[in-house]
Amino acid sequence: MSGEPRPSLGCVGAPRLLAGLDQAARLDRVAHLTTHGQMPRYRPEELVDLAENIDLRGRGGAGFPFAKKLRSVMRSARAGDGQTAVVVNGSEGEPSCLKDTALLLHTPHLVLDGALLAAAALNSEDVVVGVTRRDVEQSLRQAVAERGPAGRRVQVTLLPERFVTGESTAHVNGLNGGPTLPSGQKVRTSDRGLNGVPTLFSNTETFAQLAVAARLGALDFRATGLPSEPGTIMLTVAGNTVVETPSGAALSYILELCGTDPGQGVLVGGFHGKWLTPANARAAEISRESLDRLGARLGAGAVMPLPMDTCPAGEVARVTRWLAKESAGQCGPCVRGLPAIADVLDEAIRGGGKPALEMLELRMKAVLKRGACSHPDGTSNFVASALRTFPDEFRDHALGSGCGRRVLGALPLYEDDESPERLLVDWTLCRGHGLCVDVLPDVVRLDLDGFPAEASMVVPRAQRQKALRAVRRCPALALRIQD
Known part of the structure; x- marks a missing residue:
């Protein structure tokens, strides 16, 4: 990502996930505990009940009920040898989303609290956070060091920055040491994920919401937001401002708070989302029910108004x-x-x-x-x-x-994604040695005959040094990089 943009922050009403950031730009372990207090213990059934009572859903796009994920992992673990893992998806593969980045940069301990709480309920030895930004990786590693021994292994892994990195099988493939690409198979991570064991896979905000709910309890958690969709929601507005708002707030008010308006229309849910007309945007509330009526969904929480002066x-x-x-x-x-x-x-x-x-x-x-x-x-x-x-x-x-x-x-x-570099294969020279895929598995794929499957492949900025190494290592001199 060019320039590693850092979002500005805002709140509608009293903050929960962003609490304490009026006093410090980043909550270290002491500031985190001062703001939120100690994390209570939950038995597995109690944690499932909590997630169900507050209707906690994944905040990465699909909105799958978190309680069902927990139950599914527990069921798979019972059918196997009992091993489980927890994976926090800290990647945001498109430029319109920065809410998880904001949490990991400013309140990383809240995310780790939620992940470790789930790990304790599942008796998981491993908690792994997959990220794509160097500054986020540094913030998390610092948070892990601040916590000291946690009784469970907490790892932070840097993955390639690409749109599909957040897809569950792609993310887990990358964490397992393979290419960060979707498997193409209908395999649920709750059945087989990290290191082949049943894995609870969810995004950053989901685990942070779980940590807040565990401290408040279901009743107090439901005191904010809509009765049917309790709690707060994190939004990224116009690709640069992260706002925490109670569910049910008017979309037009959120836009006004961020100094903008519906313009020609509003894209909701990111680049795989849906457009709202200006009239529908003014009528919309931040809730699943409201957006469903208008043919849209909140997805990963990206809200992008289109100004009047662009095409x-x-x-x-x-x-x-x-x-x-x-x-x-x-x-x-x-x-x-x-x-x-x-x-x-x-x-x-x-x-x-x-x-x-x-x-x-x-x-x-x-x-x-x-x-x-x-x-x-x-x-x-x-x-x-x-x-x-x-x-x-x-x-x-x-x-x-x-x-x-x-x-x-x-x-x-x-x-830098407007005109990315490409790795080119000269078919007159290539002999199918396959060294390129060993060096650059996230870019190069081989066909059934052992030759590169494509003659021209996009090289993400984060993979450029590996691409250069692949060019140098090719014994047939069949590779080159083109701007």
């Missing part, structure tokens, strides 16, 4: 191209389908006419429910939502008149 079609095309480059490269819908969607979308907004828009619809449908992970579906649905929300914009561009506005980059992307 919606161009912004959507820019993000679609980035999503295509973030492909895991494991299946046809990702490798070929997403670039094809980006190409046809570019053609359409450059005046490709009605045939280009019709072809775009066909390309979007062609990738649905065919990918090794949900990335093709999410990308296709993002474009489809934009076409429904800005129909006149896309029609005018396709017919040649356009909107006359520049593309300002209002939807945040990592700066």
